Amino acid sequence: MITKHSEEQERVVLDALHAGKTGREAARLADLSPSSVSNIVRKHGIKTKAGRPPWCKVDHTVFDTLTEESEYWLGFLFADGCVTTGYGGTPQIILCLSARDRVHVEKFKIFCKSTHKLINKKYRSKAPGAIRASIRCAATFGFRSEQVTAALRRYGMVAKKGIDRRPSLEIQDSVHFWRGCIDGDGTLGINLDKRRGYRAPYLILCGHMPIMLSYQQFLRLHDIKTNINKTSSGIYQIRIANSLALKMIRRLYGDAKVSLDRKREIANTILAMF
DSSP: BBSSOOHHHHHHHHHHHHTTTHHHHHHHTTTBBBBHHHHHHHHHOOOOSSSSOOOOOOTTTTTTOHHHHHHHHEEEHHEEEEEOGGGOOOOEEEEEEEEGGGHHHHHHHTTOOOOOOEEEEEEEOOOOOOOOOOEEEEEEEEOOOHEEEEEEEETTSSOOOOOTOOOOOTTOHHHHHHHHHHHHHHEEEEEHHHTTTTTEEEEEEEEEEHHHHHHHHHHTTHHHHHHOOOOTTTTTEEEEEEEHHHHHHHHTTTTOSSHHHHHHHHHHHHHHHO
């Protein structure tokens, strides 16, 4: 590397930086060391952007238009997504699921048209009543985007999951949104009473009171009246069963284009059985 630079090399560096090149790229083009480029930057008072260059791509407009897919992922993020502050203060959207649902995280990555990596993580988790913590595996995907974060906030998803999350008017009546919520924070299945020879489908959604009130209102649109019950853990839930559950499972999963595979399989079993 050349330690002292010429006027021609300085011009090459300046042209490269004004063209959007990084300092390292400018150094290679001018055959200079990074420190020499830093000296040129300071000499001319050029402002450089903080953080590393955006090597990975993502579609920042994925939630600008409401579609079946975008409404579904809004619901799923309401249940299992989070927004944190990344490097440089830029908000970061993160989806972290159990390793068994890795394929679903990949679906979200594809929906976002992202080239970011999906990361496998191990963490310790202690179940209620357990003596020791166990090691669990998770699949994590995240990206930084002010535009996506603004869209999520517009639809009612604030950064921290809790009582402030409540769907906006645009999505609160969406079947696809609520399917996303149930895939994230809900349960569906079949109750078996062997003694009576009784079988009945059920559908449950858990959450904080504001989102439960929105879900209760959504069910009323489908002529289903139900109560909100508080669980022993302090969270709230709405549970429906029998013909009402069957009716809603058919509405939610009958012709759905996107859903969590393992819950879709349960829904298909219920719809085939009853």
